[in-house]
Amino acid sequence: xxxxxxxxxxxxxxxxxxxxxxxxxxxxxxxxxxxxxxxxxxxxxxxxxxxxxxxxxxxxxxxxxxxxxxxxxxxxxxxxxxxxxxxxxxxxxxxxxxxxxxxxxxxxxxxxxxxxxxxxxxxxxxxxxxxxxxxxxxxxxxxxxxxxxxxxxxxxxxxxxxxxxxxxxxxxxxxxxxxxxxxxxxxxxxxxxxxxx
Numbered sequence: 001x002x003x004x005x006x007x008x009x010x011x012x013x014x015x016x017x018x019x020x021x022x023x024x025x026x027x028x029x030x031x032x033x034x035x036x037x038x039x040x041x042x043x044x045x046x047x048x049x050x051x052x053x054x055x056x057x058x059x060x061x062x063x064x065x066x067x068x069x070x071x072x073x074x075x076x077x078x079x080x081x082x083x084x085x086x087x088x089x090x091x092x093x094x095x096x097x098x099x100x101x102x103x104x105x106x107x108x109x110x111x112x113x114x115x116x117x118x119x120x121x122x123x124x125x126x127x128x129x130x131x132x133x134x135x136x137x138x139x140x141x142x143x144x145x146x147x148x149x150x151x152x153x154x155x156x157x158x159x160x161x162x163x164x165x166x167x168x169x170x171x172x173x174x175x176x177x178x179x180x181x182x183x184x185x186x187x188x189x190x191x192x193x194x195x196x197x
Contacts, residue, residue, distance in 0.1 A: 024050050027174065037167065038073055038139035041068065041141060042070070044168075048079070066082055066106045067082050073136050079096055082104055105120075120152075123150070128157060144168055
């Protein structure tokens, strides 16, 4: 078991973040395949973070789809990012290949009208493009969030989609020793800030 602390040391193994990120990614991929899916389109913060190891900025939280990620077949995840945050991802998250950071095509979920439809069409085309690159075109894709615009666009594009939240919940339910160490190292600072245990 790692010793708890928030500082990395060269002489002591603490939380092994690379191992945690790799485990999470492969756990999500394993659950994806177990559900008969060839790809996942993830719009919820917790799922994007789980497969990419990146943090959603506060102003993007609770707004599924402002930034999102895809996991296709055995390829590394692709992160669709807001504006210039992509440059920060390249700087601070070197485990995401530079060529796997894209511009996101976002719309306010549930909105109607030509602008929303235009963005959803771009989103859908990007999904099709990533699936083609990973040789999973025409195969089943899971989504963790959907709205009426997306249902119509996926239907028009012939995308075979289903529930992608269940495999992600299954993946995230299992905590490894490294996951527990990460939680234990962050709990004292949360307790200090809130005064609650």
